[in-house]
Amino acid sequence: MIINVKGAVNMYSFANEIPYALNNAFASLEIEGYAISNTEKKLCSEVVNGKMSKQDLINLLLERCR
Secondary structure, three states, X not given: OEEOOOOOEEOOOHHHHHHHHHHHHHHXXXXXXXXXXXXXXXXXXXXXXXXXOHHHHHHHHHHHHO
């Protein structure tokens, strides 16, 4: 909930902030010199949206490194 200057209350969904936050995180990684593929971005989105556990993501990424 946000209260604007006139005192009106605006309701918004935190779901709208998730893609924005993820894009910021990806940009930060790239600024630091890390490369992240579209597949990895999709997997991160799945974790944030509850479609995959963090441990499953970690296991998948570790398996790719072997």
